[in-house]
Amino acid sequence: MSVLSAEIARRRTFAIISHPDAGKTTLTEKLLLFGGAIQLAGAVKARGEQRRAHSDWMKVERERGISVTASVMTFDYDEKTFNLLDTPGHEDFSEDTFRVLTAVDSVVMVIDAARGIQAQTKKLFEVCRLRDMPIITFINKMDREAQDPFDLLDEIEQTLQIEVTPASWPIGMGSGFLGCYDLMGDQLLLMDKGSRGEKPHQVETCSGLDDPKLDKLLPDHALSDLRDQVEMVRGLCPEFDESAYLAGNLSPVFFGSAINSFGVSELISGLARHAPAPRPQPAIERKILPEDDKVSGFVFKIQANMDPRHRDRIAFVRLCSGHFKRGMKLKNVRTEKHLALHNAVLFLARDRELAAEAWAGDIIGIPNHGNLHIGDALTEGEVLRFTGLPSFAPEHLRAARPEDPMRAKHMGRALQQLAEEGAASVFKPRVGSDWIVGAVGVLQFEVMADRIRTEYDVPARFESTSLITARWLESDDEGKLKDFVRKNEGSIADDHRGHPVFLARNAWHLDRAQEDWPDIRFVNTKEQTI
Ligand code: G4P
Secondary structure: HHHHHHHHHHHEEEEEEOOOOHHHHHHHHHHHHOOOOOOOOOHHHHHHHHHHHHHHHHHHHHOOOOOOOOOOEEEEHHHHHEEOOOOOOOHHHHHHHHHHHHHHOOOEEEEOOEOOOOOHHHHHHHHHHHHOEEEEEEEEEEOOOOOOHHHHHHHHHHHOOOEEEEEEEEOHHHHHEEEEEOOOOOOEEEOOOOOOOOOOOOEEEEOOOOOOHHHOOOOOOHHHHHHHHHHHHHOOOOOOHHHHHHHHOOOEEOOOOOHOOOOOOHHHHHHHHOOOOOOEEOOOOOOOOOOOOOOOOEEEEEOOOEOOOOOOEEEEEEEEEEEEOOOOOOEEEEOOOEEEOOOOEEOOOEEEEEEEEEEEOOOOEEEOOOOOOOOOEEOOOOOOOEOOEEEEOOEEEEEEEEOOOHHHHHHHHHHHHHOOOOOEEEEOOOOOEEEEEEEEEHHHHHHHHHHHHHHOOEEEEEEEOOOEEEEEEEEEOHHHHHHHHHHOHEEEEEEEOEEEEEEHHHHHHHHHHHHHHOOOEOOOOEEOOO
């Protein structure tokens, strides 16, 4: 095997999806702890606090108690390199989450054992389903009063329409939770409630559930319940089938308690063993295989203010192929400009680190001053346009107005930059001097207003408009499109890339335009290729 193939084969790039409060942060922290990337539990939060203390923008996050920013953490375990991409849990930022999911090869879905499938889990799951993403389920908080495990499996299967099979089986729950039986490796995993830090649990290998050793390790009632339940579940659920998992049709389920670090090492071993290595990436021109010699990647996220000491932006690039080396020159296919990448960073959990090298599947961060946009392709020269990074038609439209009218130009520049980062959609109507900002969730307006004020020094308001939605305009007939735009100028705006958009005043307005102009497509998602 070539070095490139070997490096790719040992990478696991994944994200955790969950409803807020299910335990994503706690689980992330424990994964990092087990991966040796952090020493003490609590470090993810502590670092977060430190960051927040420096940035006004982050105040929105803190006051709202939500995590808006997503980050990347890299750690090693079991001779594998894991890239864990964080996703914002709040639904107002679902567009961000969607984009993060285009950059991973599999996901871990965390479910609160008492609450089961919640609204946001379902939404995020559906996004994964669209991409046939392999999903491992982690049912968390078994140390609390939980739903019956059979009911939980049934709920996942019914609500999400995916087959499930337990990888481990819980022994008791709440204060009577003793641990799990590892159904794949025939091990008894007993929880030690005392220690929350390292790997505190007793692991006993056995020859199966009839092993007499178990009689000594478990109380009678717990053991007979376990035997009965496992027999039943083996009758009800299919056996684990790796190809069904990789196709996104079957999810192995682990039970655990992240706060007690319990079930975490089994989860991470499960990822190491079964989760896919970097997968091929679709582009208009061809499918990009990770093993291709030439380096390629795409920008899926832009983040400003990662570090308050550097007022730069970081473009997060998912490497899709090849072996990246520091100093390499890559072409931005959209602008046709070459970038010499001397200062790309890797996100080793402790801090940013200069990337000496990276491989397909890795995420690198490129500091820049606005020349990289979401959806940009970077290559060694080939013209590639990656697909699958959509913009969604905004559900809320507001007019942005600077408090001081003299600062309108500055505000326009700020809005343009924020749109390039994917913070919201920004439209410049052809008629009038307003800027229209579109968001999928209203919280995005709050973040925008705060950032325009703190980062660009332009206090601004977002005022309601009579517009209900925006649709990108496309047509195979350039002449017709021009004609439509000319005749409807009062309802036409340009997005931050200069693509024409129809701003609808009400449903009737949109229906009417669609009826009258059958050659024009009014699209509500737009791929962010060039
Ligand atoms: P999130 O990122 O998905 O929003 O969830 P987070 O990890 O912040 O966890 C939400 C709450 O659930 C936290 O409690 C956390 O301590 C708790 N939690 C996480 N995993 C477990 C578990 O396995 N068992 C139990 N019993 N609780 C768990 P909090 O009181 O909101 O915050 P904190 O004060 O503990 O930090």
